[in-house]
Amino acid sequence: MRKETEAQLGAPAASARAATIYDVAQVAGVSHQTVSRFLTGYPGIRPETKARVEAALAELEYQPNLSARSLKSGRSHRIGALVHDESETGPSLTAHGATMEAREAGYVLDVISLDAHDRDSITKSLALIGPNTLAGVLALASTDEMVRAFDAAHFTMPTYVHSEADDTRLAKTDVSRVGMPALIAYLRDLGHRRLAHVAGPANWSAGRNRARAFAAAVEELGLINAGELTGDWSARSGYDAIAALPVLPDATAYVVANDQMAIGAILALKRRGLRVPADVSVVGIDDLPESAYIDPPLTTLRVDHVARGREAVASLIGQIEGVAARSVPIEIPHVVVRESSGPAPSRRR
Incomplete structure (x- = not known):
């Protein structure tokens, strides 16, 4: 042989x-x-x-040889990252950006995935953080439960908690301040006057912020809020939100809080006999890679989650090294027009 x-x-x-x-x-x-x-x-x-x-x-x-570098400098180059489970796209992309930024700066990100809705799970995950082996802790807080757990924790090393600001009036996030108004204005310009919203879960600041931003933009532009449905960010929940209704809202367009729910909503609307976009338009938020390849391709608001993850790690490394954080350019949310949206039925010839 x-x-x-x-x-x-x-x-x-x-x-x-x-x-x-x-x-x-x-x-x-x-x-x-x-x-x-x-x-x-x-x-x-x-x-x-x-x-x-x-x-x-x-x-x-x-x-770089991180072990040798750590021995020579006398400090660790490992960062503990507490993140939401990666089934949700926004947090997953943020964690991806954080990993890239850490690697390029000569650090290793030790990712600990946790159940963002289970306080006990979060507490147990916090106990896994080893203060003697880490340079710092990055906490990507998506839910209210995560924010409360991180606020109550006593970290003995540089720590950066990344969470979306939550303002009961209107959070000044890029999505709320720029993105959602642009999305609603785009639909208005197509002749849509009655808009419905499929919101994310209420225990996520992002879900609340996007719902408030939708309502504020609709009112600001003199349009009609045709009602709010709720999902849990998953495609199934977007489908169920539409499929379970005995009567659909009197709306010519649905603004869905993320692309995954929008994908489910489109299927449910089709199964109820509506054509997208001939009878009703559907738009999402996030611009997932697969959103360009569903039927019809999804109009959406592009959000730069990866840069947000990079920014979080850059801020933490600035704390660790005692220097000014590296400035990370972040793309402003903007509308990506595809085939799931079109003129309101009354505007069609």
Whole structure:
């Protein structure tokens, strides 16, 4: 029987090794001290030198030795992240952005997933945080239960709690302040006057904020609020919210608090004999990747969850290192027009 070598199989040669800062320095044409200063965030490196070092790091796929770095600096480069379970898209994308930001800054994110609705689960997850091995804690708080648990916790290390502001009048989030008014104005311009809302769960500040923003924008633009239904962010709940009604709201458009519920709502409306968008328009919020590929493709409000996760970690690392947080550009929410929305029936020729 013929024995194939690793080289024949396409595996790395036995002598292959991870790139070092000396390798990076050679490729970039700089000293290894310059590479070291770059990796530790030294601000005095010339832009053209930084560009060469960045290119060399990417070419060699350099990975910092976090264990050695931690021993040398005397501090950890691991961040404990308490996150909602990843079935919800917004929190999942935020956690993804947080992971990328941590990795690019030379930290590792230890993710602890928890049940955002179970106070005992949250408390037990908090007990898993090891103060002697972590540089800091990132808490991505989605629900009221999470916010209360994190507020009551006594962290002994730098901590950043990321949660959407909740103002009983109207939260000044980008979605409430800019995104939802733009979405409602878009429907108004299509001739829609009677709008219904499928809201997220009431124990999420995002659910409450989006419901308040919908009502405020409808009133501001002189339109009619045709009623509010409620879901739990899932596609099933969006479907059930429509399917369970004995009589549908007198609305020509549904503004749904997230894309997942909007996908379910579209199916329910179709099964009740309505055409989307010929009889009724449906719009969502978040712009999930799959939203462009349902039938019909979903008009939605694009929200930059990934950048929010990056911003949270950048703020935490600023605390850990005692420096100003890196400024993270965040895309302002804007309407992405697809085929699930169109002119109100009375405007059609």
